[in-house]
Amino acid sequence: xxxxxxxxxxxxxxxxxxxxxxxxxxxxxxxxxxxxxxxxxxxxxxxxxxxxxxxxxxxxxxxxxxxxxxxxxxxxxxxxxxxxxxxxxxxxxxxxxxxxxxxxxxxxxxxxxxxxxxxxxxxxxxxxxxxxxxxxxxxxxxxxxxxxxxxxxxxxxxxxxxxxxxxxxxxxxxxxxxxxxxxxxxxxxxxxxxxxxxxxxxxxxxxxxxxxxxxxxxxxxxxxxxxx
Ligand SMILES: C[S@@+](CC[C@H](N)C(=O)[O-])C[C@H]1O[C@@H](n2cnc3c(N)ncnc32)[C@H](O)[C@@H]1O
Numbered sequence: 001x002x003x004x005x006x007x008x009x010x011x012x013x014x015x016x017x018x019x020x021x022x023x024x025x026x027x028x029x030x031x032x033x034x035x036x037x038x039x040x041x042x043x044x045x046x047x048x049x050x051x052x053x054x055x056x057x058x059x060x061x062x063x064x065x066x067x068x069x070x071x072x073x074x075x076x077x078x079x080x081x082x083x084x085x086x087x088x089x090x091x092x093x094x095x096x097x098x099x100x101x102x103x104x105x106x107x108x109x110x111x112x113x114x115x116x117x118x119x120x121x122x123x124x125x126x127x128x129x130x131x132x133x134x135x136x137x138x139x140x141x142x143x144x145x146x147x148x149x150x151x152x153x154x155x156x157x158x159x160x161x162x163x164x165x166x167x168x169x170x171x172x173x174x175x176x177x178x179x180x181x182x183x184x185x186x187x188x189x190x191x192x193x194x195x196x197x198x199x200x201x202x203x204x205x206x207x208x209x210x211x212x213x214x215x216x217x218x219x220x221x222x223x224x225x226x227x228x
Contacts, residue, residue: 037065041153052073054119067093076102082109139154194217
C-alpha cells in the first residue's frame with residue numbers, strides 16, 4: 001500500500017512536523033521527554049551483542065534515537081517515514097551531529113518489505129497510532145526486517161494515569177495533534193511480538209513510555225512421531 005498524497009494520516013503528520021521541532025533545540029518539556037526515552041533506550045541496549053549495528057527505524061520522525069544509538073555504538077542506519085517534513089527534520093538533525101552513514105527513505109511502514117536484514121529494528125511512539133490488522137502488519141514488519149541474531153525494540157506510551165491526564169489535557173485544550181493513539185501495556189505488546197515468532201528479552205520503563213526488547217525465538221525442535 002504505497003502512501004498517497006491524499007492519505008489523511010500523512011497530511012496530519014506533515015502538518016505536525018511543519019510546526020513542531022523535537023530536534024536538538026526544543027523546549028524544556030521536549031528535552032525532558034527525549035532524555036527519559038534515551039535513558040530507556042540505554043537500558044534496553046545494555047549488554048546486548050550489538051557492535052556497529054545496522055539499524056532500521058520505522059516512523060523515524062526526527063530520527064533522534066537512531067542518531068544517539070549511532071553515536072553510542074557506531075554502525076549505519078536506514079530511517080523510514082512517510083512524512084517528507086519529518087525526513088527534512090531528520091536530515092537536519094543528522095547534519096547537525098555529523099553522521100552521514102544514513103539512508104532516508106520516504107515510505108509507508110505498513111508495506112515495507114525488508115527481510116532478515118538489520119541487527120536492530122526499532123520504533124518509538126509509532127505502533128500505537130495503528131489499529132487491528134494494520135497494527136499487526138506494522139509489528140510484523142519490525143519482526144521480518146530483523147536478522148536472526150538481531151533485536152527489535154518497540155517503545156509505546158503505557159496507559160498510566162499520567163498518560164491519561166496528559167491526553168485529556170491536550171484534548172480539552174484542543175491541542176491533541178497525534179490523531180488516533182491508544183496506549184499499550186506490556187502484555188499486549190509482548191503477545192503480538194510473540195505471535196510473530198519473537199521471544200521477550202526485557203521490558204524497560206522510559207517516562208510515560210515502556211520499551212519491549214525481543215529477538216527471534218529459536219526454532220522449535222522437531223520430534224517425528226515414533227512408529228511402534
Ligand atoms: C509520534 S511520531 C514518532 C516519531 C519519532 N519516533 C520521534 O521520536 O521523533 C510518529 C511518526 O510515525 C510516522 N508515521 C505514521 N504512520 C506512518 C506510516 N504509515 N508510514 C510511515 N511513517 C508513518 C509519522 O510521520 C511520525 O513521524
